[in-house]
Amino acid sequence: MQMQQHSKGLEMGRIAMQSIYNRRSIRKFQGKSVPKDVLEELLNAGRVAPSAKNRQPWKYIVFGGTQKQELLDVMQTGLVREEQGITNLPKSRYGIPDAKNTLKIMQQAPIIIVILNTNAKSPFLPVDNDERIMEICDTLSIGAAVENMLLAAEELGLGTLWIANTCFAYKELVSYLRTEHQLVGAVAVGYPDETPPQRSRKQLEEIVEYRW
Numbered sequence: 001m002q003m004q005q006h007s008k009g010l011e012m013g014r015i016a017m018q019s020i021y022n023r024r025s026i027r028k029f030q031g032k033s034v035p036k037d038v039l040e041e042l043l044n045a046g047r048v049a050p051s052a053k054n055r056q057p058w059k060y061i062v063f064g065g066t067q068k069q070e071l072l073d074v075m076q077t078g079l080v081r082e083e084q085g086i087t088n089l090p091k092s093r094y095g096i097p098d099a100k101n102t103l104k105i106m107q108q109a110p111i112i113i114v115i116l117n118t119n120a121k122s123p124f125l126p127v128d129n130d131e132r133i134m135e136i137c138d139t140l141s142i143g144a145a146v147e148n149m150l151l152a153a154e155e156l157g158l159g160t161l162w163i164a165n166t167c168f169a170y171k172e173l174v175s176y177l178r179t180e181h182q183l184v185g186a187v188a189v190g191y192p193d194e195t196p197p198q199r200s201r202k203q204l205e206e207i208v209e210y211r212w
């Protein structure tokens, strides 16, 4: 019995490792919709992620169909405003073409999961030191949840794109969402219509320093 559990554990471990190495950002999606039970497997993977002090500072709003189109129209309005120079992010303007491209990808994906930090407010409001530390921990926790969802999606045969370009339309989007929570970003989900090669990564020697 114990032996069986051990080999099941090893098998699960291998699947997890495969997902870590096989996952890619997907920017082309098939038209096929994602069944709700499959989507919920992915959301559950996010639900069980670790979080600072187990605060679980996340909320997910799942958009599809005409509701998704409304959300993306609102994002488009924000991008146009930024492009016209009425900007909240003056030093990030170089990122607008990329954000417009992200919006096109979001149009293609059948599902957009909007991710909120329920413990944080607008990034355009000042925070004190304690609040900043708390926000860092909560943002890290949300990152863990998003990665869990991305890896679960990989195992379920789904493709995902992690999206932060929502920041350019921050004010329009939170107003549309009618939320006081912080909009952290979004994840586009669908069946992939491309198999991109692995993107470049720094080598271990560049990023690890041993002091032992």
Ligand SMILES: Cc1cc2nc3c(=O)[nH]c(=O)nc-3n(C[C@H](O)[C@H](O)[C@H](O)COP(=O)(O)O)c2cc1C
Pocket (backbone or CB within 6 Å): 023, 024, 025, 026, 102, 161, 162, 163, 164, 165, 166, 199
């Ligand atoms: C926090 C975060 C935000 C991202 N935002 C975007 C985005 O708005 N648009 C986009 O096309 N890709 C976005 N990406 C995807 C990255 O560009 C991608 O992960 C990176 O280039 C490495 O490629 P890979 O995911 O295929 O390994 C984001 C990734 C992360 C982790």
